[in-house]
Each structure stands twice: as structure tokens, then as C-alpha cells.
Amino acid sequence: MLLSILTGLALLWVLVALIIQPIWSARNDAIANIRTYETLTVRLRQAGTIVGRASAQRSGSPAEILSASAAEAGIASVITSGSDHFQVALSDVPYDVVLRWVADVERSSHLRFTAMRLERRLAKGVVSAQFEVRG
Numbered sequence: 129m130l131l132s133i134l135t136g137l138a139l140l141w142v143l144v145a146l147i148i149q150p151i152w153s154a155r156n157d158a159i160a161n162i163r164t165y166e167t168l169t170v171r172l173r174q175a176g177t178i179v180g181r182a183s184a185q186r187s188g189s190p191a192e193i194l195s196a197s198a199a200e201a202g203i204a205s206v207i208t209s210g211s212d213h214f215q216v217a218l219s220d221v222p223y224d225v226v227l228r229w230v231a232d233v234e235r236s237s238h239l240r241f242t243a244m245r246l247e248r249r250l251a252k253g254v255v256s257a258q259f260e261v262r263g
Contacts, residue, residue, distance in 0.1 A: 201229040215258065215261075219256045
């Protein structure tokens with residue numbers, strides 16, 4: 129009798145530890161991922177459409193184009209020149225402003241962003257960014 133009770137408890141433990149627990153863990157991970165994607169979707173919708181008014185093609189050197197576009201967007205940027213590319217650094221800028229600025233530069237010039245690094249700041253929705261631009 130005691131042996132059958134212990135065997136039943138052992139089987140119950142195996143069922144919970146090896147089958148039910150991993151299923152619960154995977155379910156919780158999936159729910160967390162869904163929440164993350166829903167949050168990102170809401171933030172992208174709140175940022176509005178990037179495609180807006182048609183802007184004229186900018187002319188000038190890449191540094192002038194980047195500076196003028198950043199100034200129009202109200203962004204303070206640091207631009208450094210490399211051998212075949214430019215590095216652009218932005219500090220403490222709202223994320224949606226960064227997205228609109230990148231879209232504006234790519235839409236209104238021949239410049240293309242080839243690398244990007246974003247760092248979240250303490251303030252909500254604010255980032256610092258480094259870009260590599262070629263063109």
C-alpha cells in the first residue's frame with residue numbers, strides 16, 4: 129500500500145516536472161513575446177507614418193545634407209567623416225524623431241544608412257543613436 133502511494137507520488141512529480149512545467153514556461157514566454165510585439169506595434173502606430181510630404185532632393189556634400197536635415201528636424205548631430213562613409217551621432221532624441229529624420233534623409237538625398245546602433249536612455253521614448261552613412 130505504501131509502495132503504491134509513493135509510486136503514485138513519484139509519477140505525479142515526473143508528470144509535473146517533465147511535462148506540465150515546461151509547457152507552462154513556454155506559454156509564459158509566448159505571452160511575454162506577444163505583449164512585446166503588441167507594444168512595438170502600438171508605438172509604431174503612434175509614431176505616425178514616415179512617408180509624408182514629398183521633399184525636394186537635397187544637394188551638397190553628404191555632411192551638408194546630413195546637417196541641414198538634422199537642423200530641420202531639430203536634432204543636434206555630430207558628423208565625422210571616414211574614408212568612404214560618414215558617422216553621425218545623435219544624443220537624447222525622441223525615437224520617432226530619429227525615424228522621421230532617417231526617412232527624410234533617405235527620401236530626399238542619395239545617402240543611405242548602412243549601419244545603426246540605438247541605445248535606450250532613461251527618459252521614456254528617448255534614444256541615443258550612431259549611424260554609418262554612405263553615398
